[in-house]
Amino acid sequence: MKVGDLVKKVRGDSDLGETGLVTDIQTNSLGVTILSVSCSELRHALVQSWWPGTVPRHKNWLAEYCEVISEIS
Numbered sequence: 001m002k003v004g005d006l007v008k009k010v011r012g013d014s015d016l017g018e019t020g021l022v023t024d025i026q027t028n029s030l031g032v033t034i035l036s037v038s039c040s041e042l043r044h045a046l047v048q049s050w051w052p053g054t055v056p057r058h059k060n061w062l063a064e065y066c067e068v069i070s071e072i073s
Contacts, residue, residue: 001025001063004072007037011065015039019069020059033063 001007001022008019020037027033037059 001068005068006070007066008069009061009065010067035061035063037061
């Protein structure tokens with residue numbers, strides 16, 4: 001995995017099945033790789049003033065819970 005790859009969350013309790021674009025990759029002191037991803041979600045018209053709309057969200061996912069859908073060249 002590298003910055004710019006499109007990944008899908010395939011394990012874990014939250015965000016399962018969501019996709020996101022990797023914006024940053026970090027490894028903590030325990031050697032666990034954490035992906036910062038930018039993903040979007042469709043919001044209901046009552047939440048946003050326009051429909052349909054996408055709102056970018058930034059999430060941190062464990063790399064071991066993700067698989068690459070599309071790699072950048």
